[in-house]
Structure formats: C-alpha cells, structure tokens
Amino acid sequence: MCISMRQDDGLRKKFRSLFLLGKKPVIHESKVNRNANFVVLANEYEFHLHQIVVMNKKVCIVGAGPGGLACAMLLAKAGLQVTILERLPGVGGRTSSYRSDGFTFDVGPTFFLYPSVLREIFAACGFDLDREVSFMKLDPQYELIFGGGGRLAASPDFNRMEEAIRRLSPPDVQGFRRFYEDNRRKLTGFAPFLSSPFLGWSDLLRKDMLKLLPLLRPWRSVHSDMSRYFEDPRLRLAFSFQSKYLGMSPFRCPSLFSILSFLEYEYGVFHPIGGCGAVTATMAQIATKLGVDIRTNEGVEELAFAGNKCEGVYTNERFYECDALVINADFARAMHRLVPEKLRGRWSNRKLAKARYSCSTFMMYLGIRGRYDDIAHHSVYISGNYEENLLDIERRHTLSKDPSFYVQNACVTDGTLAPEGMSTVYALFPVSHQHENIDWEREKGGFRQLALQQLAKAGFKNLESRIVYEKIVTPREWDTQFELHLGSTFSLAHSLSQMLHLRPRNRFEDLESVYLVGGGTHPGSGLPVIFESSRISSRLLLQDLGMSPEFIHPKVDTLPMIAEVA
Numbered sequence: 001m002c003i004s005m006r007q008d009d010g011l012r013k014k015f016r017s018l019f020l021l022g023k024k025p026v027i028h029e030s031k032v033n034r035n036a037n038f039v040v041l042a043n044e045y046e047f048h049l050h051q052i053v054v055m056n057k058k059v060c061i062v063g064a065g066p067g068g069l070a071c072a073m074l075l076a077k078a079g080l081q082v083t084i085l086e087r088l089p090g091v092g093g094r095t096s097s098y099r100s101d102g103f104t105f106d107v108g109p110t111f112f113l114y115p116s117v118l119r120e121i122f123a124a125c126g127f128d129l130d131r132e133v134s135f136m137k138l139d140p141q142y143e144l145i146f147g148g149g150g151r152l153a154a155s156p157d158f159n160r161m162e163e164a165i166r167r168l169s170p171p172d173v174q175g176f177r178r179f180y181e182d183n184r185r186k187l188t189g190f191a192p193f194l195s196s197p198f199l200g201w202s203d204l205l206r207k208d209m210l211k212l213l214p215l216l217r218p219w220r221s222v223h224s225d226m227s228r229y230f231e232d233p234r235l236r237l238a239f240s241f242q243s244k245y246l247g248m249s250p251f252r253c254p255s256l257f258s259i260l261s262f263l264e265y266e267y268g269v270f271h272p273i274g275g276c277g278a279v280t281a282t283m284a285q286i287a288t289k290l291g292v293d294i295r296t297n298e299g300v301e302e303l304a305f306a307g308n309k310c311e312g313v314y315t316n317e318r319f320y321e322c323d324a325l326v327i328n329a330d331f332a333r334a335m336h337r338l339v340p341e342k343l344r345g346r347w348s349n350r351k352l353a354k355a356r357y358s359c360s361t362f363m364m365y366l367g368i369r370g371r372y373d374d375i376a377h378h379s380v381y382i383s384g385n386y387e388e389n390l391l392d393i394e395r396r397h398t399l400s401k402d403p404s405f406y407v408q409n410a411c412v413t414d415g416t417l418a419p420e421g422m423s424t425v426y427a428l429f430p431v432s433h434q435h436e437n438i439d440w441e442r443e444k445g446g447f448r449q450l451a452l453q454q455l456a457k458a459g460f461k462n463l464e465s466r467i468v469y470e471k472i473v474t475p476r477e478w479d480t481q482f483e484l485h486l487g488s489t490f491s492l493a494h495s496l497s498q499m500l501h502l503r504p505r506n507r508f509e510d511l512e513s514v515y516l517v518g519g520g521t522h523p524g525s526g527l528p529v530i531f532e533s534s535r536i537s538s539r540l541l542l543q544d545l546g547m548s549p550e551f552i553h554p555k556v557d558t559l560p561m562i563a564e565v566a
Contacts, residue, residue: 057545060085060313060322062300062338065093066527067517068328069283070121070534074552075326076290077125078542083322084292085315087299087483091284093328094482094489095527097277101469102419103367105426106275108489109527110408111245111378114267117528118279121535124552125290132282134273136413141269143376144241145458146234147384147402153376154238156268169232179229179239183262225255237382244404244430246525247358247490249390257494271377271413276527300329303338309512324513324541331492331504331520332357332485344510357433358490358525359393360475364427364451367469371423372460375409379458397435399447405429407458422468427455433475433486440474448472491519506537507544515541 057080061068064086076082090096094108115135122129139160140153150168155161158180166173222243226236240250242260272279284294295315303325304312312321327334332352341349383389383404392400411423418424429451432438452464475487484491492503504521508514515537519525523532539549 057081057323058083058321059324059326059541060320061326061328062313062334063087063093063328063518064091064280064284064294064296065328065518065530066095066280066283067519067530067534068093068326069280069287070118070531071326071328071517071538072287072292072294073121073125073283073290074534074538075541076287076292077551078538078547078549080545082287082292083320084287084294085298085300085313085320086294086296089297091294091296092277092280095276095280097275097281098365098471100471101367103365103422103424103469104275104277104417105365105424105471106277106408109276110410110426112270112272112276112279112527114263114528115270116267117531117535121531121552122286125286127286132286133279135270136273137268137270138377138413139268140376141264142378142380144238145379145381146237147382147386147404147457148234150234152234152238154264156265158265161265165235169230169235172230172232172235175229175231175235179226179258180262180265182229183259184266186256187259187262220255221251222253222255222258223250225258226250234382237386241380241382241386241404244359245490246494247430247488248494249387249394251387251390252394253494269378271410273414274416275410275414300338305340305343305511307512308343308510310514324515324545326515326517326537326541327508328517330484331516331518333483336485339511346510347504352485356493356495357486357488358493359430360433360478360484360487361473361489362429362431362447362451362475363471363473364425364448365469365471365473366425366427366463366467367418367422368425368463368466369422369468370466371411372409372425373412375412375459377409377413379407379409381405381407381454381458393430393432397432397437399431399438399443399450401450403429403431403450403454405451405454405458407455407460425455425460425463427451429454431475433488434479435486438475440476444472444474490525494524506533507540513544 059075059080059082061072061082061084064084068084069091072082072084084091088096092107096107098105098107112135115129119129122132137156139157140155142154144152144154146152152168153164155164162173162176165176222240223236226240230236230239237250239258239261240253242264243250243253243257245260246253246257248257288294295317298315298317300313300315302314303310304314304319310322310325312319313325314320327338329338332355335344335347335352336349381404383400383402385402386404389400389402389404392398406428408426409423410426411418429447455463473481478484478487478489503524504516506516506521508516517533517537518530521533522536523529535552538552542549542552
C-alpha cells in the first residue's frame with residue numbers, strides 16, 4: 001500500500017524514528033477505502049500507531065479444515081500474522097481430496113450449496129470465487145428412491161418440480177407452494193441470526209428473536225412440520241430427510257431446519273469441478289498469497305496457558321507464540337487433548353460425556369470400469385422403514401437390514417475424477433457413532449456386502465465385478481485417523497439443547513483469546529454454515545484486538561446458508 005506523508009512533515013519524522021528503531025510501520029487497510037491509496041493525516045496519527053502495534057499480533061489456527069482456511073484468509077487480509085498448524089499431510093480436513101490409482105474422491109462433503117457465503121469471503125480478501133473455482137449447477141440436483149416405492153427427481157426448476165410432485169401425489173402440489181412461501185419468510189427472518197454470535201441468554205431473548213418463535217416453531221420436528229404441507233408420507237420425507245446433513249433424524253430435528261430443503265430448491269445444488277476438495281485446495285493457495293504460513297504434518301500437541309489465556313502452542317516440531325488462538329479441530333477431541341479440565345468451567349469432561357453427538361458414516365470409495373450414464377450425479381435411497389432405520393442409528397446403536405444411503409456418480413458430470421473409460425462411485429451409509437454394540441472389526445465385511453446389495457436398488461447393478469479400486473472408512477477410522485470424537489462425522493448433534501448460545505461459542509467462553517470455527521460451534525455443521533462460523537469468529541477476534549471487522553460483514557441479500565451431505 002502506498003503511504004503519503006506529504007501533508008505533515010512532523011508525521012514523516014515520527015515515522016522515520018520508528019524505522020530507526022527497527023519498527024516498520026504497517027498500515028491497516030480495513031479502516032480505509034481498499035480501492036484507493038491511503039493518505040496518512042496528522043490527526044489520525046494515534047490511530048495508526050495503535051494499528052502498527054496490532055499488526056505485530058500473531059494468530060495460530062489449529063487445523064486446516066474449511067473453517068480454519070476461511071478464518072486464515074480473513075485475518076491475514078486484516079493484516080495479522082497467521083499460522084495454520086495441520087496434523088495431516090494436506091489441507092482441507094474432511095473437505096479434502098483422496099487420490100489413488102488415477103481416481104479422485106472427496107473425503108467427506110460432496111454437495112456444494114449456497115456458494116454466496118464463500119463468494120463473499122473471497123471478495124472480502126480481494127479474490128473472485130467464480131474465477132478461482134468452476135461450479136456446475138445440477139438438474140436434477142438429486143434423485144430420491146423410496147424403499148416403499150416410487151422415485152422423485154428433485155429439480156431446482158419450480159415448474160418441473162411441481163410436475164414431479166404431481167406425478168407422485170397430485171393433491172400435494174398446493175402444499176409445495178405453501179411450503180415454499182412459508183420457508184422463504186422463515187429464512188428471511190432467521191438468516192440474520194445465523195450470521196451473528198450467540199454469546200449468552202441475552203442474545204436469545206432479544207425482542208426480534210422472540211418475535212420469530214411462532215414462525216420457527218422450534219418445539220416441532222422437521223418431519224411433523226412437513227405434515228402441515230404434504231399428505232403423501234414420501235413427500236414428507238423428501239422435504240425432511242435433509243436433517244441428515246446435520247447427522248440428525250427428521251423425527252427429532254427442530255423444525256427450524258426445514259429451511260435446508262427450501263434452500264436446495266431456491267438456490268440449487270452445485271458441483272465444483274475437481275470435487276469439494278478443489279475448493280479447499282484453492283483456499284489454501286489464496287491464504288498463502290495473503291501471507292498465511294500453512295504447516296502440514298505438524299499437529300498441535302499442547303497449548304501453553306498463563307491462567308486461562310492461551311499464549312502459544314507446542315507442535316511435534318516447535319513452539320509457536322500467539323496472541324489469539326483459533327481452534328478448527330473437532331471440539332470434543334480438542335478439549336480432551338489440548339485443554340486441561342481445570343481450565344474448562346462450562347465444558348467439563350462430565351458435560352462432554354453427557355453431550356449428544358451426531359451419527360457417523362460407513363464410506364465406500366470405489367473406482368470402477370465404465371460408467372453408469374443413466375444414474376444421476378447424486379442419488380438418495382430412503383429405507384422402506386425409515387423411522388426404524390433411524391432408531392437403529394440413534395437409539396439402539398445397531399446396524400439396519402435395510403439401511404438408507406447416499407451415492408455420488410460424479411463422473412457423469414466431471415470427467416476429471418477418473419482415468420479414461422473409468423469412473424468413481426462414492427457411497428455413504430449413515431450408521432451409529434462408535435458404540436460398544438458394534439464391533440467394526442467383525443462387522444465391516446458383512447456390512448460391505450449389504451452395502452453393495454443396497455446400491456443395486458439405486459441402479460448400480462453388477463457393481464462388485466466392475467471394481468478396480470476400493471477404500472472403506474468406518475466410524476472407527478473417523479475416530480482414530482481423523483480424530484473425530486466417537487467418529488461423529490457431524491460433530492455435536494443439533495438438538496435444541498445444543499444450539500445457539502448452548503453450543504460451544506465462537507468466542508470460547510471457558511478461555512481467553514480462544515475462538516472456535518467449524519461444525520462444533522455456532523451456527524453448526526455444513527460447509528457454508530462453517531464458512532459463516534469463520535466470519536463470526538474472525539469479527540469477534542478482530543474486535544477484541546481493537547480492529548475493525550467491517551470488511552467481513554455479510555451482505556443483507558446473501559445471508560442464507562445451508563449444510564451439506566457428509
């Protein structure tokens with residue numbers, strides 16, 4: 001940035017004295033017009049001396065997941081010295097790519113919904129998301145296969161979707177229209193709260209929040225809320241199964257989350273070319289351009305505290321001093337591993353043990369000969385007895401005989417993911433998190449065979465004979481290899497007792513100068529929601545350092561956000 005001191009010779013001398021003392025003045029850009037060169041004025045001198053001190057502040061981020069990367073971009077753009085410490089050899093965490101034998105798989109998330117949140121983060125940092133990453137909008141966005149009979153091709157085109165509903169259940173077309181109108185109002189009312197921190201009861205008891213209660217109906221489940229719109233039980237499931245994006249049953253998930261299915265139809269489902277892992281790889285490249293130091297293969301082993309203030313981190317390589325710490329690791333695992341219980345007033349080991357955790361997943365990453373051209377990019381099979389399937393997962397902690405599943409047939413859209421003449425199949429089966437009832441060492445082989453049989457119901461006939469590459473991940477691997485507490489792939493459950501101010505807070509309440517990003521904090525799980533947590537926590541951190549966070553505020557017309565599969 002150009003610094004002009006021609007308007008004040010005395011100011012020039014003061015800055016020269018700073019140089020002589022070895023203190024290079026750095027001007028903070030977020031307080032000024034970022035499209036113009038900055039002119040230092042004499043009456044602003046004290047402010048800029050304060051900013052010079054702030055620019056020497058160091059921030060460490062534990063984990064290079066999507067939340068940590070977004071936070072690093074924003075804080076580096078604000079002028080802070082940012083270091084990301086990542087235990088794994090690459091960036092992205094679960095939102096990374098796995099490559100083998102010429103095949104590329106997303107490790108976790110495969111849906112990319114509502115890119116506007118990340119688009120705004122890129123813009124705030126001086127980059128254009130759509131120039132950096134290529135997105136394809138899918139239509140149909142997925143196909144639903146009902147175990148009880150029938151299929152539904154979900155389209156973002158309102159008229160085509162009405163026709164699809166009419167073919168399945170003619171009386172429910174009017175219900176779809178009412179669902180659309182009601183949830184647009186719900187989203188408009190609640191979106192500002194999803195982009196704001198909830199740091200205590202006072203945030204919940206605000207008048208504007210209380211006025212929303214009749215519209216949000218948090219005392220109802222998503223599924224029961226859908227019964228107000230749809231007579232056909234299949235359509236109730238078609239517009240409520242999205243609660244599984246949060247790792248929850250639609251029969252227990254608060255009705256607030258009916259906005260998830262609405263957002264799919266309102267804004268669409270996107271596929272980033274190269275997979276969602278290509279997005280986080282691009283974020284890491286941009287973070288590096290902004291000055292972020294990303295250290296892979298360097299896991300954090302211990303935090304250094306003075307009282308309850310974190311002053312640095314120890315890795316397997318060295319010690320890093322920091323003025324603020326951002327935790328992007330799994331919340332429960334980070335608390336157990338990194339924060340002594342005596343420093344945790346609210347989130348004690350007892351409370352963590354009593355907390356409710358999401359389900360886990362059984363994953364199959366398959367490289368196959370040929371391609372299934374007649375199968376949609378995304379397909380979702382809903383068990384013939386879905387409620388029993390969910391009880392097996394959440395209450396009984398057993399394996400279902402007719403498990404629901406999600407499968408991605410990405411190569412019908414993106415040929416970059418497999419060698420010529422081959423394709424990838426990504427299959428996800430929601431299962432219980434780690435529990436003594438299920439021994440995955442014993443059950444893995446049998447469940448694999450069941451999974452292949454189930455995939456045939458989505459049209460993947462003779463799949464096993466076409467497999468040339470295979471990798472399986474069970475809840476045990478999510479737990480031990482990815483360091484997710486109990487292997488819970490969606491972190492803490494999104495029950496009413498673990499939402500808003502009752503979820504671990506963005507400015508972590510038990511420690512000083514420690515902030516949280518990711519699915520374990522507010523607003524919750526899902527890529528754009530995680531990106532929003534990064535904006536919230538970045539704003540709080542900058543405010544606490546006396547810096548302006550205005551450049552990272554969301555735009556009013558782009559507040560909505562959503563979770564994603566896996």
